[in-house]
Amino acid sequence: MIGLDVGSTTAKIVLLHEGNVTKSKVVPSHRWQELVDADIDEMQIISTGYFRKKVPHRDAITEITAAIFGVKYHFPETQMIVDIGGQDTKVIDLRNNSFLINDKCSAGTGAFLELAAHYFDIPVASLGELHNRVREGAQINNTCGVFAISEMISQLVKGYTMEEVVHGIHQAFARRISQMIPPTEKVTMIGGTVLNTGILDAMNSILNSKIKVPPEPQLINALGAALYGEQKVLK
Amino acid sequence: MTKTVGITALIPPELIYACHWQPFDVNNIVPTSHTSPRSKLCAWTAVWRDMILDGGMYLDSLVVVAGGDCHNALVDGQKVAMSGKPTHYFFYPFDRDPEYMESQLLHLTEFLGGIKETGMFKQVWDLKQKGKALDRLRVEDRVRASDVFSALISFSDLQGDPVAFEKCLDNILRTNVEYSSRVALIGVPPIYPDFHEVAESLGLHIVYDELPYEFIRLGGGDLRSIARSYRDYSFSGPIETRIKVIKRELDKRNVDGVIHYTQFACHHTLEDEIFREYLDYPILTVQGDLPRPTPEQIVLRLEAFSEMLEVST
Ligand code: SF4
Numbered sequence: 311m312i313g314l315d316v317g318s319t320t321a322k323i324v325l326l327h328e329g330n331v332t333k334s335k336v337v338p339s340h341r342w343q344e345l346v347d348a349d350i351d352e353m354q355i356i357s358t359g360y361f362r363k364k365v366p367h368r369d370a371i372t373e374i375t376a377a378i379f380g381v382k383y384h385f386p387e388t389q390m391i392v393d394i395g396g397q398d399t400k401v402i403d404l405r406n407n408s409f410l411i412n413d414k415c416s417a418g419t420g421a422f423l424e425l426a427a428h429y430f431d432i433p434v435a436s437l438g439e440l441h442n443r444v445r446e447g448a449q450i451n452n453t454c455g456v457f458a459i460s461e462m463i464s465q466l467v468k469g470y471t472m473e474e475v476v477h478g479i480h481q482a483f484a485r486r487i488s489q490m491i492p493p494t495e496k497v498t499m500i501g502g503t504v505l506n507t508g509i510l511d512a513m514n515s516i517l518n519s520k521i522k523v524p525p526e527p528q529l530i531n532a533l534g535a536a537l538y539g540e541q542k543v544l545k
Numbered sequence: 546m547t548k549t550v551g552i553t554a555l556i557p558p559e560l561i562y563a564c565h566w567q568p569f570d571v572n573n574i575v576p577t578s579h580t581s582p583r584s585k586l587c588a589w590t591a592v593w594r595d596m597i598l599d600g601g602m603y604l605d606s607l608v609v610v611a612g613g614d615c616h617n618a619l620v621d622g623q624k625v626a627m628s629g630k631p632t633h634y635f636f637y638p639f640d641r642d643p644e645y646m647e648s649q650l651l652h653l654t655e656f657l658g659g660i661k662e663t664g665m666f667k668q669v670w671d672l673k674q675k676g677k678a679l680d681r682l683r684v685e686d687r688v689r690a691s692d693v694f695s696a697l698i699s700f701s702d703l704q705g706d707p708v709a710f711e712k713c714l715d716n717i718l719r720t721n722v723e724y725s726s727r728v729a730l731i732g733v734p735p736i737y738p739d740f741h742e743v744a745e746s747l748g749l750h751i752v753y754d755e756l757p758y759e760f761i762r763l764g765g766g767d768l769r770s771i772a773r774s775y776r777d778y779s780f781s782g783p784i785e786t787r788i789k790v791i792k793r794e795l796d797k798r799n800v801d802g803v804i805h806y807t808q809f810a811c812h813h814t815l816e817d818e819i820f821r822e823y824l825d826y827p828i829l830t831v832q833g834d835l836p837r838p839t840p841e842q843i844v845l846r847l848e849a850f851s852e853m854l855e856v857s858t
Binding site: 371372373374375378398406407408409411413542 | 827828829842845846848849852853854856857
């Protein structure tokens with residue numbers, strides 16, 4: 311079975327054979343076609359993500375269902391899934407089958423971190439490393455993306471270093487997401503943004519818990535789509 | 546020619562007809578309008594306000610329900626009044642006082658020139674029985690929820706012509722509805738005209754529309770009994786009563802989940818956490834803003850909710 315997750319920024323594929331991942335790949339979304347080469351059978355594909363209905367598929371499922379299947383594969387006891395995407399953030403409460411999606415505001419989504427990185431003219435991937443260089447960040451109070459950026463600039467004017475400001479940005483980002491999460495202990499975070507160790511550190515300190523992150527967190531929805539295919543479609 | 550009075554929320558249409566006026570629920574054209582309001586909190590009130598002020602909707606006068614089910618309409622109603630349109634304000638009693646309700650209905654009839662004939666009370670009552678029958682048919686999966694919703698929502702003004710409206714009700718297609726889950730829709734009606742169709746296309750059979758159901762449930766044969774019936778209009782009173790009514794209906798209609806539609810800048814939005822605490826069902830909250838076809842982000846939520854209900858049942 312094949313899981314194809316074409317999201318707003320990246321496209322991912324996971325090939326699954328009897329419950330084991332045999333191959334996977336990530337490319338930018340606009341190049342998703344590179345993932346579906348000649349030896350791939352459309353009837354084997356379960357697609358998910360923003361473009362799920364625009365790509366070849368046998369069945370298309372939402373990212374919510376894909377995330378549930380994918381996360382349970384690694385951590386069956388998970389109660390809460392936090393999926394930080396490029397354009398939105400989803401919180402899925404597995405205890406009562408409910409979910410929240412924040413997509414009205416860029417704060418708390420990958421887009422916000424892109425904006426901050428763009429301001430400093432550094433790659434997003436290096437934000438985590440800057441974060442870890444300091445123990446305390448500059449205070450950023452605003453949870454609105456636009457205000458947070460201007461607040462970040464005034465903290466730089468006050469004399470805070472880039473590292474401290476980045477640290478503060480991650481705290482503000484995590485605070486914003488934590489407001490969406492009902493009290494629970496067993497939280498799993500997925501999505502490419504969790505590769506940023508600064509975000510994970512900030513989330514852990516705010517939620518005061520040990521958040522689990524599966525291996526290759528950006529591939530979980532593609533994996534989940536493939537698992538859904540094996541368990542629900544092939545049956 | 547019969548004059549038209551705009552109504553901004555539920556008031557007994559039988560009374561308006563009895564005064565020989567034609568009611569026109571100004572909300573019913575909001576979902577398909579292309580007006581982008583100049584200033585707004587809630588788009589429902591801002592759109593009818595602008596349409597009346599710009600001449601896009603012609604009315605002889607307006608009745609603003611300024612207390613009870615909507616607390617936002619007051620200022621937009623006053624803007625219309627200040628333009629010179631004869632305007633009357635109507636308030637539901639939060640404490641359910643029947644005398645107060647009766648006095649509000651009396652003021653309303655005075656504004657409309659007094660009751661001319663009471664035959665309409667019975668005619669509207671008969672129509673409501675048809676509405677209830679239709680509502681039952683959808684619970685039994687024999688009528689599409691989108692058709693029932695459009696019919697029930699019109700019980701606020703009977704589309705200005707009770708005779709033609711009755712034909713409309715009779716012509717609704719009987720069919721076998723197929724679906725994956727049964728859901729209830731609570732809160733104010735969605736501002737998206739195709740919301741019910743979208744839900745339907747995703748396998749969600751909406752077997753309860755909270756507010757339109759209230760429209761057909763209320764009646765009465767004379768002013769006193771109308772007052773007693775309408776003061777129980779659950780949407781205009783304390784939320785505890787609403788929760789009781791909703792719970793009873795969810796149970797009776799055997800639903801798998803609840804969709805709570807909330808409107809941007811509507812005070813009812815604040816009720817979401819109360820429902821989440823008191824209703825023991827999977828709940829999906831969706832929020833709309835401007836009238837337009839259901840946006841993709843909302844479709845995604847409905848689709849995910851449908852998948853979740855299916856996987857868990
Ligand atoms: S959505 Fe709320 S604020 Fe808007 S008209 Fe309806 S009740 Fe009033």
